[in-house]
Amino acid sequence: MQANGPELDREVPVLLVKVGRYPDAYGATGAARSLGRAGVPVYALVEDRLTPTAVSRYVRRAFVRPSTGREPAEVLVAALLAAGRAIGRRTIPVPTDDEAAVLLAEHQEELAPHFLLPPVPARLPRRLADKGALGELCRRHGVATPRAATPADRAELLSTARSWGYPVVLKNLAPFTRLAAPAVSHTTVVPDEAALLAACPPDGPLSVLLQEYVPQAAAEDWITHLCCGPGGKPLVVFTGVKDRSWPPETGVTTRGHTRSNLELAAIAGDFCRAIGYCGTADLDWRYDRRTGRYNLVDFNPRNGAQFRLFETVDGVDVVRALHLSLTGRPVPSGPQLPRRFRMGRLDTLSAAATAWTDRRRPWGLWPEPRTEHAWFAADDPAPAAMAVLRFSLPAPYRLLRSALRS
Structure with a gap:
């Protein structure tokens, strides 16, 4: 099973860590295959047992720990520690989303008995994942970035967009907030003021980055x-x-x-x-x-x-x-x-x-x-089959899920 490449330490397992519900996590499946082919034991946190990652032949055990990103940090840390104890060896956690990266960095001390963590400054991942704070870091270190603003309210949002001219780009501002109270469903190119008002209705939260649009x-x-x-x-x-x-x-x-x-x-x-x-x-x-x-x-x-x-x-x-x-x-x-x-x-x-x-x-x-x-691999076909069932053929997937529950 050893893949071509450097010899990895097979005594040190990996846990794929996620926060939030996104079963179509093909990056996690890719990580399981890359490390599993090198003989590294791979474990994963998943929403349920029918995610494509959970059925990969390279995942030794999938821990069903559904989360939304709205939980207190101590609940998420407790789930990590429970998985670490179940694995029974000091493990390398691999985050597959920004929230997981922030959680691991900010709770290094608590997690250290069970996990090997990179020595990243504890608050840095949160600043990098926060679109406004990232812009400040870029300006401080001379890295080019599009003009951006973090409007305090809708009046400022509209005023800034009008002064820049359309189109503009809207992004959710910060990790965890994008899960708990997203302002937009994803990074959005807004062509005019009507679309801007539709994207940010007056009764919803305003935690957005307004960014200059670089024409395609x-x-x-x-x-x-x-x-x-x-x-x-x-x-x-x-x-x-x-x-x-x-x-x-x-x-x-x-x-x-x-x-x-x-x-x-x-x-x-x-x-x-x-x-x-x-x-x-x-x-x-x-x-x-x-x-x-x-x-x-x-x-x-x-x-x-x-x-x-x-x-x-x-x-x-x-x-x-x-x-x-x-x-x-x-x-x-x-x-x-x-x-x-x-x-x-x-x-x-x-x-x-x-x-x-x-x-x-x-x-x-x-x-x-x-x-x-993203999904298909000749040596690991189950994730691709599950992805087809779950995302392209939902009716057969629901029947399978019901059968497994009965």
Whole structure:
């Protein structure tokens, strides 16, 4: 079962940690496969036993711990400690969402008896996941970012949007708040004032970031995935291009490809050194051809859903680099492999939407060499089958769920 790549310490298991309900967590499935193929015991926190991650052959045990993100921190920490005690060995927790990354960082002392954690400054992941605080960090350290504002009320929101001009971008401001009281369902491009008022109705909460829109015609969407050791030293830095997303322009990557970009890798690595970030991270950038600058638009303080796009010639991805680092083993520094990534169902939706608006035929919908798929893997087909049942064929899924409950 040992995959090609560096020898990982099989005596140190991994727990995939999540906060909130999102059963379509293909990043967690990718992490289970990457580490499981290297012989590392993998455990996972899941909403229920019929999530695609829970049925992966590489998950030794799935702990059913449903959460919403509205629970007190002590309840979430107690669930982690219970899982740690059940595993019975000091374990590396791998967060698969921003809230989990914040929880792990801010409760390092309580979790330390059961978990090996990267020595990240306790409050840093929360600041990075908070869109307003991220902008402040960028300005302090000379990293380009689109103009942004955190309006206190709707009057200020409307006033700022009018002064900038439309379209503008709306984002939920902070981790946990986006789960407990989301202002928008996802990052949203708002074309006019009517759409802005519809997105932020007067009776709902206002915890949003208003961000300048960089026109698609003048932009390129880039991603960097990295893993840093103590003090922010980059261990691996990967760069690639986001070809499509869902929703288009603003959502998760549904199709991407690797592309070496030494300039962007240096910007990302220098920023992590400057702030002392330690652990895995997924950074989204929007290159503005008008200014020649890479604008940092998101810093997710954990591995991204599409992290399996990236791997070195030595067989190292960000979760393997994290495991090597935390177990005191060297991280090989070879170049990244050429590869593509595709999230089939959502990519088909994105392709159809963009083909309609651009009045051209969709591209890249057929199998291509060196493509990593979000769900399907020949050595682990069950998650893809469960994803089809759960997300594409809900009626058979409900029958299966009922049968298992009876």
